[in-house]
Amino acid sequence: MSRNDSTATSSLGATLWRQTWPMAIGVLSLLGFQLVDSAFIARLGTAPLAAQTFTFPLGFLIIGVQVGMGIAIAALISRALGAGELDSARRLGSLVLISGAGVIALLALLLWWWQAPIFLHLGAAPESLSLIRSYWNPQLVAAWVGACLYFGYSLFRAHGDTRLPGILMVATSVANLVLDPLLIFGIGPWEGLGLPGAAIATVLAFGLGLAILAWRLSRHDWLSTRGLTGELRVSVRPFAGIAGPAMISQLMPPLAAMLALSAVAGLGESQVAAWGLANRLxxxxxxVVLALTMSLPPWLGRCYGAGDWQQVHRLLRLALRVVIIWQLALGLILAVAAPWLAQALAGNPEVRDDLAMLIRFMLPSYAALGVCMLVVSAGNALGWPLRAMLMSAARLFVFYLPCLWAGVWLAGLVGLAAGAALGNLLAGLAAWWLLRRVLASPRRAVAEPAG
Known part of the structure; x- marks a missing residue:
């Protein structure tokens, strides 16, 4: 590598770090409070923890829709900014905030209406439905408020501001962690709400974050209501071309999670509880991978809009190197620490032992999973959403689920963990091959129809 190349890579790494670290801290705090949320619920017993686990696939479904729309928001606005089309970027910002809130509200209503047959189909016992419902109803409200917050984050990220979303993720996480034990267990003479208290704490924390974000957004000239109808006619096709495949890509994990959970449900309640904690972990x-999938696409989108493919290559090489080294090191450390980590998260000894086993097998494989996630995210930003969608489908339905099901059939929960790890490894290798092939001829890749 020449001195100029080394200097360019170093500068690029510093910029990527500045863009990513606020999101990494925010993602850690946001997902950390969800993990602690489950740890608090585990103290209520195996049944409440299993009840919460049954809601995970439906929660992922809502997140999949919002993330798919968020990807389109970031891609289109960043491309408009890269091309100098500031008025179009403002109109797009207004359109996506309005439409996003409406779409998630409709989805939440449908999931509330059909919750009983869905949970029974996932393997929940009829007698546990009332316990699941007590958590799921307020959790749907939390999901809608959280989605509106996420769309606001996407708007800030598209404009290159990752600091505020990171700060707000930390703030909402701290608020949730303070409210969680108060609402779940109570304090002094006041009795807690039990399982529903965890969801209500999330509603209040997200509501606080949404209020702060709306106030900060009012101080920027990033929105416009003039010419929304014309912008809708012009942008609906490219928006659908990105959001459609991206949403399908994001909806496939909830579907896979439902199918995986139905397999785990046949193993027993404690295995379901352990699987739920493993998913949170x-x-x-x-x-870091999730933070990169938030901070990198707007940057890639601006490079795409400017036609700077040399910068695209540099960014992706650097990001992939970070993902592989970080995830592999973290996975091996957590695998070694599995008994102590499981002890801290699980209350029931049987759940603890199952969780430790899942950690040992699955955590190191997330280096390969991270490669696949990064490739899918980059594909949506660089104008090949169809390939990204197909890669996401292959990861889940060609590699992950078949290996998982075969593992359950051959060796129960141990086979489940080993099969999931093997599926992640195969998916990572396939994503690496796809990325190398597409970037070898980027102009032909971006000729892919956008819808």
């Missing part, structure tokens, strides 16, 4: 351990 998975998202926390992927904090």
């Amino acid at each position: 998975e998202t926390v351990s992927l904090m």
